[in-house]
Amino acid sequence: MLPPLRANDIRNAADLASHYRQYLRVLNQGTLDLLHLFVARAVKYNDKTVSLNAYSTLIPKSANVYPHDIVTDVSARTVAARLHVEVPASSVANGGTDSPSSNGVESYTQFVFYRFDEHWHISQVWTADLNRTPSNSNGNGGSNGTTATVRKAAPRGLA
Numbered sequence: 831m832l833p834p835l836r837a838n839d840i841r842n843a844a845d846l847a848s849h850y851r852q853y854l855r856v857l858n859q860g861t862l863d864l865l866h867l868f869v870a871r872a873v874k875y876n877d878k879t880v881s882l883n884a885y886s887t888l889i890p891k892s893a894n895v896y897p898h899d900i901v902t903d904v905s906a907r908t909v910a911a912r913l914h915v916e917v918p919a920s921s922v923a924n925g926g927t928d929s930p931s932s933n934g935v936e937s938y939t940q941f942v943f944y945r946f947d948e949h950w951h952i953s954q955v956w957t958a959d960l961n962r963t964p965s966n967s968n969g970n971g972g973s974n975g976t977t978a979t980v981r982k983a984a985p986r987g988l989a
Contacts, residue, residue: 840904840950842903842904843902843903843904844918845904846902846904846909846950847900847902847909849868849950850897850900850902850909850911851900851945852868852895852970853868853869853952854895854897856868857889857893857895858893860888861892862886862889862893865882865885865886866882868951868952868989869882869885869951870882870947870949870952870953870966871951872950872953873952873953873954873955874953874954874955875888875954876954876956876957880930884929885940890917892917892918893914893915893916893917893918893934894915894916895912895913895914895915895940896913896914896915896916897911897912897913898911898912898913898914898939899911899912906945907945907946907947907950908944908945909942909944909946910941910942910943910944911941911943912939912940912941913938913939913941913942913946914938914939914940915937915938915939915940915959916936916937917935917936917937917939918935918936919934919935919936927979932945932955938942938959938960938961938980939960939961940957940958940959941957941958941960942955942956942957942959943955943956943957
């Protein structure tokens, strides 16, 4: 993996999109020890401020995140993304702590909005999931179908 772009290297939308895609690679490869290269020490996740370490525990193990749309605004230091997320069923059922098993895969669409600090580290994250079944989610309710549900735990697309 290439090193992340430095703050003075991010000058346009393509640079910011590249930086974000590197973050997604870290998530997909499960190299969460590299999150500090992309995420601030304290992150506001939906309504709650959490440490980088706490943020990393919100990410289900073995999830795969595939970006469908990425919209960047360098002047506002923001990224909006529509992601396809796949999480092994054992990771979902056990709070993201188990290795993948043959129990199947939960897949859903996630909409994520990120704000970056002056060092281009993610400092704020807002998420909403679409088409996520409540039996495999975090127990906050939700629906089968097309209702969006704001989650309290972040899949790897936090990306």
